[in-house]
Amino acid sequence: MRRRPAKHDIDSGLRRELYFFNLYRVLEASLLALLAFGPTEMLIGPLREPLLVAATAMAYLACSAMLMIWGRDSASLRAPAFVGILIDIVVAALATHGAPQVASGIALMLLFNVGAAALFLPLRLGLGGAILAFSAILGEQLWTLIETGSDRPLAEMLMFGTSYLALATLTNQLGLRMQASEALATRRGAEAANLAEVNELIIRRMRTGVLLVDAEGHIRLANEAAQSLLGDAGDGRRALAVTAPELARRLLQWRQDGTTDNAPLRLGSDQNEVLPRFARLLADSEQSLVFLDDTSLLSRRAESITLAALGRFSASLAHEIRNPLAAISYAAQLMEESTDISLADRRMLQIVRQQCVRMNGIVESVLGLARRERANPEHIELVGLVRRFIDEYVAAHPLDDDxxxxxxxxxxxxxxxxPRHLQQILTVLVSNARTYGRLPGQPARITLRVHQDEGDPGIDVLDRGPGIPDAAAERLFRPFYTTSEHGTGLGLYIARDLARANEGELDYVRTPGGSCFRIRLPGPHTLLTEKAAQGLV
Known part of the structure; x- marks a missing residue:
């Protein structure tokens, strides 16, 4: 995102100086025209060459106007500056010869022109302009000496020549420093703009809601998370007291006495609870920052940390349990083979083996929670996969009347x-539907519906059972939550975790006359052609 300063950004300051330089040149031409056509004879006496001065003044005035237009439209600054100083030198020599009474004043004015031109030229061209100016003044002196004789001392010419060279060198270095400073300022400005964009992006994409509230209680700014929590309030025009009265009350209380209510706050009937925090934008500012932490995110984060630790502990514990469990199951199997076991004792051994199987299932669920295997997604044709899943499930779990x-x-x-994760998810959902998705005394009727949900592929697991109460529906996917004394409460939690590992989602959808668990999956890769997609199995 870092942007290097463009050359036109660096030259913008010098272009402004060139414009004022050309404007000053127009002023010089106007003064020369006043000298040629004005009542200056009574002040400085008659001109030596009035026609030469008049012609030079008119030509200089026209050239100054054209140089101003050229300097404004030219892509380069060097060409107008170099041509301009050449014109200045020629005009200065001619004007000095035509009006020797003001020769010193013209030489001084040319001193400024030489120094200003060196701002826009390389050092060698700037020094070249200074040498040409000195040569022109010296040449005019020799011209006058040949024609009429001259009383101007040579030392004066040498001092002007030295001044031209010194000023050209000084202003050239000043121009380089100015360009470097402007480049640095432009670069710093671009970096500051980039940092501002990065900060804005970070704040906008934060999961924590951020509000900027002014002294009158109006929302000035809100990031995406805050807008999702407040609805249409985060547009910078609504009052916080209208949008969230309880939040406005807590903010006012914090501003008055600095106390904060740490109880979670529900902003709307259909919104999650949030925990507000307040801070001043600046030490002496009346504007306040309001941070809204979604308690559901905090709970999931704490739950994830807890489950990670619990998973590691459960994995080691499950391995320790499986060894004596296998020994018990094997011993019960051997005892069943004995002919000395009575019928009542044989029934007890069957109960032991059934409970060993149940315990082994619990251990497998706990190990599944601890493994958290990484997904290896493939392009899968869902209709064919669901058909194969049904055949395999029926072969392994006889349906009887279901x-x-x-x-x-x-x-x-x-x-x-x-595909392994999807089959595991479907196994959990179908087994739950067979257990809980049936009316009393009736067989289970389960349908796996393959469809598209807002453009993304998905599978619905539908049953015709009594449905799930609202109180239980809110806790369906929590770990270890179950309504059965024979369940572990980990099936749906692991199923949703597997769906999220594949960048999908598993949700419970309320439907009349039964229950629906909806699996949303990512669509095929955009580079996959339709013909190739139809060939997947």
């Missing part, structure tokens, strides 16, 4: 997902 079928609108639907 039914499991597929529904799809399009013959093919491609998604980018890890």
């Amino acid at each position: 039914s499991l079928q597929i529904s799809h609108a399009a013959p093919a639907q491609v998604a980018l997902v890890d």
Whole structure:
């Protein structure tokens, strides 16, 4: 994002100086015209060459106007400056010869022109202009000496020549310093602008809501997170007291006595709870910054940290449990093979083996929570995958009177997902539907519907059971939450975690006459052609 200063940015300051230099040259030409056509005879006496002075003044005035126009429109600054100083030198020599009474004044005015031109020229050209100016003044002196004789001392010419060289060198160095300073200022300005853009982007994309509230309680700025929490309030025109009265009350209390209420705050009936924090924009400013921390994000972060630690502990514990569990199961199996076991004891051994199987399932769930395997997504045709899943599930889990079928609108639907993870998610959802998605005394009716949700592929797992109460629906995907004494409460949590690992989502969707768990998956890669997509299996 860093932008280097453009050359026209650096030359903009010098172009302004060139404009004033050309304006000064017009003033010089006007003074020369006044000398030629004005009542100056009574002040300085008659001119030696009045026609020469008049012609020089008119030509100089015309050239000054053209130089001003050229300097304004020219892409380069050197050419107008160099041509201008050449014209100045010729005019100075001619005017000095035509009006010797003001020769010193003309030489002094030429001194400024030589120094100003050196601002825009390289050092060698600037010094060349100074040498030409000295040569012109010296040549005019020799011209006058040959024609009429001259009483001007040679030392005066030498002093003017030395002044031209010294001033040209000084102003050239000054011009270089000025260009370097302007380049540095332009670069610093670009860097400051880039930093401002980066800061604005960081604040705008922060997950923490940020509001800037002025002394009158109006929202001046709001980032994306704050706008999502406040709705249409983050447009910089609404009063905080109208949008969030409780938040405005807490802000006012903080401004008055510096105390903060740490209780979570719900900004709307359909919004998450937030924890507001306040800070002054500046030490002596009446504007305040309001930070809105989404408690759900904080809870998920704390939950993630807790589950990570719990997963590591559970993994080591599960491995320790599996060894004696395998020994118990093997011993019960051997005892069942004995002919000396009574029927009642054999029933007890069956109970032992069933509980070992159940315990092993719990251990597998805990290990699944701890593994967190990385997804290896592939382009998968969902209709074919769901058909194969149904065949494999029925082969491994006889349905008895239950039914499991597929529904799809399009013959093919491609998604980018890890097939192992998707099969594991579907296994959890179908098993839950068979357990909880049936009416009393009736078989389970489960449908896997392949569809598109807002352009993204997805799978709905539908049942015709009694549905899920609102109180339980809010906690469905929390770890270890279950309504059954035989469940671990980890199935749906692991299923959603696997969906998110594939950049998808798993949600519960309220539907009449049953339940619906919706799997949203990322679509195929944009470089995948339609023909190639149809060939996926």
